[in-house]
Amino acid sequence: MTVTTGVGGARERSPGAVPILELKAVSKRFGAVQALHEVNFEVRPGEVTALVGDNGAGKSVTIKCIAGIYPIDSGEILWEGRPVQIHGPKDAAALGIEIVYQDLALADNLDVVQNMYLGREEITRFRALDETKMERRCKETLSSLSVTTIRSVRQTVAGLSGGQRQSIAVAKAVMWNSRLVILDEPTAALGVAQTRQVLDLVRRLADQGLAVMLVSHNLHDIFEVADRITVLRLGQDVARFDTKDTNQREVVEAITAGKLSTVPGIEEAEVQ
Amino acid sequence: MSAITPPLPTPAAARTATLGAYAKRWAENVRGGELGSLPIILGLLVIAVVFQVQNDRFLTAGNFVNLMVQGAAFALVAMGIVFVLLLGEIDLSVGYVSGVAGVLTALLLLPDGSSVPTAVAIAAALGSGVLIGTLHGLIITKIGIPSFVVTLAGLLAWNGVVLLLIGSRGTVVLQDAFVIGFANDFVGETAAWVLMLLAVGAYAGGQLWGLRKRAAAGLSNDPLLIVGLRVVGLFVALACVVYIVNQDRGLPYVAVLVGVLLVFWTYVLRRTRFGRHVYAVGGNAEAARRAGIDVDRIKIICFAIASLMAAVGGIVLASRLRSVDTNAGGGAILLYSIAAAVIGGTSLFGGRGHIKAALLGALVIASIDNGLGLLGLSSGTKFVVTGLVLLLAVAVDSFSRRGRAQSGRA
Numbered sequence: 001m002t003v004t005t006g007v008g009g010a011r012e013r014s015p016g017a018v019p020i021l022e023l024k025a026v027s028k029r030f031g032a033v034q035a036l037h038e039v040n041f042e043v044r045p046g047e048v049t050a051l052v053g054d055n056g057a058g059k060s061v062t063i064k065c066i067a068g069i070y071p072i073d074s075g076e077i078l079w080e081g082r083p084v085q086i087h088g089p090k091d092a093a094a095l096g097i098e099i100v101y102q103d104l105a106l107a108d109n110l111d112v113v114q115n116m117y118l119g120r121e122e123i124t125r126f127r128a129l130d131e132t133k134m135e136r137r138c139k140e141t142l143s144s145l146s147v148t149t150i151r152s153v154r155q156t157v158a159g160l161s162g163g164q165r166q167s168i169a170v171a172k173a174v175m176w177n178s179r180l181v182i183l184d185e186p187t188a189a190l191g192v193a194q195t196r197q198v199l200d201l202v203r204r205l206a207d208q209g210l211a212v213m214l215v216s217h218n219l220h221d222i223f224e225v226a227d228r229i230t231v232l233r234l235g236q237d238v239a240r241f242d243t244k245d246t247n248q249r250e251v252v253e254a255i256t257a258g259k260l261s262t263v264p265g266i267e268e269a270e271v272q
Numbered sequence: 273m274s275a276i277t278p279p280l281p282t283p284a285a286a287r288t289a290t291l292g293a294y295a296k297r298w299a300e301n302v303r304g305g306e307l308g309s310l311p312i313i314l315g316l317l318v319i320a321v322v323f324q325v326q327n328d329r330f331l332t333a334g335n336f337v338n339l340m341v342q343g344a345a346f347a348l349v350a351m352g353i354v355f356v357l358l359l360g361e362i363d364l365s366v367g368y369v370s371g372v373a374g375v376l377t378a379l380l381l382l383p384d385g386s387s388v389p390t391a392v393a394i395a396a397a398l399g400s401g402v403l404i405g406t407l408h409g410l411i412i413t414k415i416g417i418p419s420f421v422v423t424l425a426g427l428l429a430w431n432g433v434v435l436l437l438i439g440s441r442g443t444v445v446l447q448d449a450f451v452i453g454f455a456n457d458f459v460g461e462t463a464a465w466v467l468m469l470l471a472v473g474a475y476a477g478g479q480l481w482g483l484r485k486r487a488a489a490g491l492s493n494d495p496l497l498i499v500g501l502r503v504v505g506l507f508v509a510l511a512c513v514v515y516i517v518n519q520d521r522g523l524p525y526v527a528v529l530v531g532v533l534l535v536f537w538t539y540v541l542r543r544t545r546f547g548r549h550v551y552a553v554g555g556n557a558e559a560a561r562r563a564g565i566d567v568d569r570i571k572i573i574c575f576a577i578a579s580l581m582a583a584v585g586g587i588v589l590a591s592r593l594r595s596v597d598t599n600a601g602g603g604a605i606l607l608y609s610i611a612a613a614v615i616g617g618t619s620l621f622g623g624r625g626h627i628k629a630a631l632l633g634a635l636v637i638a639s640i641d642n643g644l645g646l647l648g649l650s651s652g653t654k655f656v657v658t659g660l661v662l663l664l665a666v667a668v669d670s671f672s673r674r675g676r677a678q679s680g681r682a
Contacts, residue, residue, distance in 0.1 A: 090564070105562045107555035109623035110548075118552055119563030121545045128543045132489040139491075158676065 018081050019044050020211045021066070021097070021180055026075035028061055035061040036235045038075065038261070043180060048202060048212045050222040050243075053232035054255055059215050062232070063182055067092050067099050096179035102188060104169040108158035112150060113138045115157055116172045141175045142167075145204055149197070163194025167201055180211040187221050199225050217255075219248050233258040291495045311668050312616060312632045315661075319636065323643035330643055333519035340517070341455050343638030344526040345370075345589040349609035350616070350630035351537055352581025355574040357613055358541075358554045360622025361412070361419040363578045365426030366609060369404050370586030371434040371601020373397040377587050378596045379437060381448040390450045394587065401583025402576050404430070409572030419575075427606070434600050443597040446590055454529065455592035458522030467528065468510045476503045526588055530631065533584070537577075537627045550574060554623035585609070604641075604655075611658065612637050615665035621673070636661065 019042035028036040036058050043049045053059050064070045066077070068086035076083050079095055086092050092099070106115050113135050122130040122137075138153050147167045150160070157165055166186055173181050183202065187195040203225050206212045216222055222229060223243060231239040231254040238258025241251060302310065323330040349366050356363045380393035388396075408426055412419045438444065446452055459467065479499050486493050493499075517523045541547035552560040553570050561567050589605065590596045614620060615636050616629025640661060644654045 089562070101562075103558075105556070105559035107552045107559050107623070109555035110551060114548060114551075115559075118548075118559065119565050121548055123545060128539075129545065129548060132485050132491060135491055136489045 019078070020080055021213075022076075022078040022081075023062070023066075024076040024078065026062075026065060026077065027073050028065055028070060029073055034235055036065070036072075039232070039235070039237050041230050041237060043211045043213050044228075045179070045211045046206055046209050047227040048206045048214055048225050050214045050216060050226035050229045051232060052215075052217055052219065052222060052229060052251065052255060054217065056234075057232040057255075058235040059232055060184070061235075063099060063184060063215060066097065066182065093176070093178075096177060097182065098173035098176065098178040098180070099182040100166075100169045100173050100184065100186065102185045104165055106157045106165060106169060109156060111156050112153040112160075112168055115168060116141070116175060118172075120176070137175070138171075141171050144208075145171055145174070145201060147171060147201065161194060162190050163197040166190065166194070166198045170198070170201055170205070174205060174210065178210070180213065181205055182213040182215065184215045185217075186214070187216065187218060195221065219251055222251075223248060231255055231258055234260060236260055291497060294495055294498055309617060309628070309632060311665075312629075312636065315615075315636055316632070316639065319639045319643065323639070323646070327643070327646045329646055333516050334521075335642065335646070336516050337520045337522075337524060339635075339638050339642050340527050341524050341592055342642060343634040344455070344524070344530050345585045345592065345605065346608045346612045346637055347530050347631050347634035348533065348588060349582050349585035349605065350612035350634055351533060351627055352578035352585075353610055353613040354537075354616075354618050354625055354627055354630050355541075355550065355577045356419070357618045357620060358550050358622060358625055359571055359574055360554050360620075361571070361574075362610070362620075363408070363419065363423045363426075363575065363582075364606065364610075365404075365408065365423040365430055366578060366582035366585075367603075367606030368427055368430035368434055368601040369401060369579045369582040370589060370605060371596075372404070372430050372437070373401050373583030373586035374590035374596045374600045375434055375437045375444065376400055377451060378444040378446045378590055381446065381451065382444060383447055390448050393448070394451070397587055398580060398583050401579040401581075401586075405576035405579025405582075406572060408579065409575035412575065413568040413571050431602070435598055438596070438598050438600075443595050445595045446593075451587065451591050452594055453525060453591070454588055455524060455526045456594070457525055458517075459525060459528060461518050461522060464514045464518060464523040467523070468514045471531070472503065472507045472510060475506055479503060526591070529584075529588070533581075534627055534631055541627055546570070546573070551623055582609075604658075608637050608641075608658070609634075611662040611665075614669070615662060617665075617669070619669055619673075620666065621669075633665075 021043045023039055023041040025038040025040060026036055027034070027038055039058070039062065041049075041051065041062065051059055051062060061070065065072050066086065068088045068091050071087070077086060078084070084091075084095065086095070086097075089099075107118065110118070113131070116138050117134050122133050124130045135153060142148075142150060142153070145167070147164075149164055150168070157168060160168065170181065170183065170186070186198050186202065190198060199221060202212055202214060206225075206227070214222065214226055226243050229241045229243060229246070229251060230237055231241075231251060233255060236258075238260065239251075239254035241254075320331060329335055349370055353363060353366060374397070377393050377397040380388050380396060381390065387393075404426070408419070408422055411417055411422050479502065483493055483496075483499060514523060517527075541550065549560060549565045549570050552563070552565060553567050557567055560570075585605070586601060590600070612633030613625070613630050614633065616625075616631070616633030618625030618629045618633075637658060640658055641654055644657060
């Protein structure tokens with residue numbers, strides 16, 4: 001199968017699909033701390049790939065390497081099979097990578113439209129803001145994602161619930177022809193119903209053909225939406241699962257006691 | 273896909289909102305702490321009634337013209353203050369920056385053989401404002417010193433510059449007819465009516481253009497009646513102003529200047545990318561930075577605008593007094609201007625406010641100053657009363673913030 005942006009086909013495996021993003025033996029070191037050690041990881045279009053791990057396992061560092069915030073020390077990042085250098089958030093955005101951080105980065109005093117277009121406002125010939133165009137596209141994006149709980153796109157985001165805010169942040173990320181959306185702990189601060197809303201949205205993104213990378217340590221959420229799971233432990237990828245072939249117990253085991261190829265302490269001794 | 277699908281909003285409701293819905297939304301906003309200009313307009317009414325009862329000369333055409341001329345300088349300086357307040361910053365130097373601009377204008381136009389054309393003098397004064405503001409902005413953003421401290425230093429330093437420029441002259445009399453004309457000449461009776469009609473026509477045209485554009489894009493519009501009422505309201509308000517001032521000396525040029533700059537800065541703030549970014553930086557600087565906005569650049573430009581508008585105010589003040597002296601930029605101008613912006617409804621906490629706040633606030637300040645003056649009260653009493661009004665305005669801001677917090681909008 002060569003289709004990379006097939007719509008529909010929820011949860012159907014497309015084993016031949018080229019990974020849109022692939023990390024090959026990526027390592028990153030901060031002084032004496034080996035944050036990532038030869039991490040391999042891939043994300044395919046139309047799938048939700050979860051990256052799980054305990055605190056300090058290297059999830060955030062992985063995201064920041066993909067975003068170009070941290071340069072990698074060794075290894076390769078492949079985008080659609082080709083090696084790429086990502087030197088900053090702008091490079092990542094140019095490739096079509098959008099990241100929704102945990103704090104969402106929304107301005108409370110601005111309305112939904114203003115937030116979704118922040119920094120990329122449409123202007124008319126006379127250099128004035130093209131409010132009608134922005135409002136229309138914003139509504140289209142929200143309805144295409146079935147985000148229907150927003151009463152008005154002209155209300156300030158301060159008045160929205162946590163789930164609605166998360167939805168807006170996700171919609172903002174996918175509006176820009178992005179190919180890969182990375183969600184950092186999207187449900188961490190949400191209640192039950194709102195978590196539901198956001199997980200539905202995550203699933204819809206993948207069903208529309210986007211590649212979704214979900215970073216979380218909430219296994220319940222992950223088993224609900226993810227197609228594949230990669231487990232990080234102490235900066236190494238210790239296990240990979242297909243969600244349908246595994247269970248929470250196996251994943252927990254990998255998170256807490258996954259087999260390491262090198263033990264950080266011993267490796268430190270060897271280096272010195 | 274999941275089982276839970278929230279109900280879609282009825283598409284009919286998204287078209288032109290009904291009058292009832294509009295009124296309901298407005299009432300909701302007021303309860304939720306989005307007070308808009310409501311408190312200030314009530315405040316102006318109270319002030320007008322109280323002073324008129326105390327002294328029947330308060331609500332006369334002559335005094336109304338005085339009030340316009342007195343309030344103009346505060347309104348102009350306050351417009352610049354609105355920009356820095358929107359960022360959540362403060363500029364304490366605007367008083368003496370206005371002094372520097374006023375003194376520069378007067379000195380450059382001094383008929384001592386080395387005077388320059390009027391336009392050059394004004395451009396130099398405005399340019400000095402932009403340079404001073406850019407300097408403040410650079411120090412604040414690149415070195416990372418809080419704006420409070422930088423502009424406090426500016427307050428002292430620019431006061432010093434005013435004294436140095438004046439030197440041993442004591443008082444410099446302004447002798448340029450054009451500059452003096454700002455605050456002391458009046459638009460002809462017919463010209464004032466024409467200007468007023470042009471303004472209302474442009475506003476109505478803009479509203480209709482917006483309505484058509486939104487309708488064409490299939491977006492909801494405010495009810496036609498409300499739009500009509502806005503246009504009629506502006507017409508009535510401006511017609512009253514023109515009618516009243518024509519009973520006396522006429523419309524002062526400085527009022528036209530305030531009107532033009534009010535429209536211009538409102539446009540910049542509400543309809544341009546730059547303005548949107550100012551609100552974003554004031555609301556969440558980190559979000560703005562991640563959205564690719566150059567936060568430092570926005571801040572520097574805002575401080576430059578604050579000093580530029582201070583310079584404009586300084587020239588107008590010099591024009592009104594027909595001279596500058598060692599007190600130029602001192603006295604009440606700094607605090608009255610900041611108070612005007614805040615009383616008008618600009619939040620000190622950043623991200624909320626409009627340019628029109630500067631005008632409304634300046635009207636309140638000038639009314640109090642003028643009214644207490646008519647009652648023959650000392651400037652001590654004036655300051656006490658103005659201080660209390662400022663406190664009241666900030667309290668209203670705090671209470672409305674609490675209202676927003678309770679309705680989940682903070």
